[in-house]
Amino acid sequence: MEMCLIMKADDHDGCVLVAPQNFAMVENGIYRSSFPKPEHFGFLTALNLRSIIYLCPEPYPEESLKFYEANNIKLFQFAIESQKDPPTPIPEDTVMAALRVLVDVRNHPILIHCKAGKHRTGCLVGCLRKVQNWCWSSVLEEYQKYAGLKCRQRDMKCIETFDTVSLRQCLLSIMYRYLGYGPNRKRLLYGEENVQTPKPQATKV
Amino acid sequence: MEMCLIMKADDHDGCVLVAPQNFAMVENGIYRSSFPKPEHFGFLTALNLRSIIYLCPEPYPEESLKFYEANNIKLFQFAIESQKDPPTPIPEDTVMAALRVLVDVRNHPILIHCKAGKHRTGCLVGCLRKVQNWCWSSVLEEYQKYAGLKCRQRDMKCIETFDTVSLRQCLLSIMYRYLGYGPNRKRLLYGEENVQTPKPQATKV
Numbered sequence: 001m002e003m004c005l006i007m008k009a010d011d012h013d014g015c016v017l018v019a020p021q022n023f024a025m026v027e028n029g030i031y032r033s034s035f036p037k038p039e040h041f042g043f044l045t046a047l048n049l050r051s052i053i054y055l056c057p058e059p060y061p062e063e064s065l066k067f068y069e070a071n072n073i074k075l076f077q078f079a080i081e082s083q084k085d086p087p088t089p090i091p092e093d094t095v096m097a098a099l100r101v102l103v104d105v106r107n108h109p110i111l112i113h114c115k116a117g118k119h120r121t122g123c124l125v126g127c128l129r130k131v132q133n134w135c136w137s138s139v140l141e142e143y144q145k146y147a148g149l150k151c152r153q154r155d156m157k158c159i160e161t162f163d164t165v166s167l168r169q170c171l172l173s174i175m176y177r178y179l180g181y182g183p184n185r186k187r188l189l190y191g192e193e194n195v196q197t198p199k200p201q202a203t204k205v
Numbered sequence: 206m207e208m209c210l211i212m213k214a215d216d217h218d219g220c221v222l223v224a225p226q227n228f229a230m231v232e233n234g235i236y237r238s239s240f241p242k243p244e245h246f247g248f249l250t251a252l253n254l255r256s257i258i259y260l261c262p263e264p265y266p267e268e269s270l271k272f273y274e275a276n277n278i279k280l281f282q283f284a285i286e287s288q289k290d291p292p293t294p295i296p297e298d299t300v301m302a303a304l305r306v307l308v309d310v311r312n313h314p315i316l317i318h319c320k321a322g323k324h325r326t327g328c329l330v331g332c333l334r335k336v337q338n339w340c341w342s343s344v345l346e347e348y349q350k351y352a353g354l355k356c357r358q359r360d361m362k363c364i365e366t367f368d369t370v371s372l373r374q375c376l377l378s379i380m381y382r383y384l385g386y387g388p389n390r391k392r393l394l395y396g397e398e399n400v401q402t403p404k405p406q407a408t409k410v
Contacts, residue, residue, distance in 0.1 A: 024350075025230045043343075136223035138248075145350055178258035 022117030029108030034117035043205040055120040090158040126159035227322030234313030239322035256312040269276040331364035
């Protein structure tokens with residue numbers, strides 16, 4: 001959430017922002033939460049979202065879809081079943097597809113959510129942390145904080161076995177192509193959004 | 206943490222990043238954690254910190270001070286006593302002073318920490334959320350997540366009674382003076398850092 005939200009708050013005196021449960025910022029332009037309801041639309045507006053990653057197979061409520069459309073928010077759905085008994089593994093290719101959307105800065109600011117914002121969302125964030133080279137105990141601590149201290153075996157397995165190499169390659173190709181390397185990062189648009197692409201610069205890593 | 210951390214990770218293969226306990230991102234350029242130890246220095250380096258807000262009265266370890274100096278990290282200490290029996294209130298003016306440092310983007314990226322990253326840090330973050338117009342239940346949920354579900358009465362009182370008006374004024378004056386209003390935010394430097402100040406622009410709120 002941008003600091004200029006404070007000014008918006010001043011403009012709309014008395015309008016308090018209700019965060020979805022289990023809401024948190026993951027990275028610049030990446031948020032996580034439980035399933036947002038209409039009472040959270042004001043909060044989502046303040047986040048200035050460009051996309052949402054939704055990790056459940058169930059269809060989305062019509063009211064929310066209308067809100068997203070009105071606010072130009074793109075919805076990416078990746079159907080991961082909730083844990084059954086006995087638990088089935090989380091499909092690797094679904095996680096990878098969701099992560100490719102997640103790390104693409106052209107989709108930022110982006111919100112990841114499932115139902116409770118605990119397990120499926122925690123898996124995706126855990127995989128992202130692995131890509132960022134976080135050690136296992138740091139990944140686990142964060143997962144547990146949002147899962148309410150309960151670890152699910154299938155989530156641990158999903159994060160542990162996630163192969164970071166191909167995702168890194170995907171990410172690097174996006175960064176080089178659209179962003180350049182270094183501190184002068186820009187907010188990026190999709191090609192069809194009529195952006196003037198800067199000339200590629202020779203960069204040294 | 207910038208996404209380009211991923212590239213740094215590639216450069217230093219096998220160097221995993223150990224986060225301080227209770228670490229999280231609060232906002233763009235604002236982080237929170239427990240007291241960072243030498244094993245977390247690699248992680249702190251990846252955050253590219255410009256400042257640290259330390260909320261305990263105890264002096265800082267020499268080794269950490271050296272690391273901060275070497276990495277050009279400014280340390281702001283605000284001495285808030287840990288809870289005693291009976292608990293004494295958290296001094297309002299100390300919280301206000303810490304928040305003025307926290308919201309000044311010239312100090313970002315900034316890390317807030319106390320000892321456990323639970324109560325004193327939670328207070329400061331709670332006050333910031335109030336300034337951002339978060340509703341009370343959202344503020345409380347976040348506080349509890351890091352406090353290990355235990356609420357301290359004196360922390361609740363500190364957040365509840367915190368007066369957001371004067372902080373907003375302080376923040377707005379910084380934003381207008383150095384930043385302008387709107388989406389074209391820039392990373393700011395202190396005056397002595399030889400920055401070319403852009404001409405103030407007429408902005409309409």
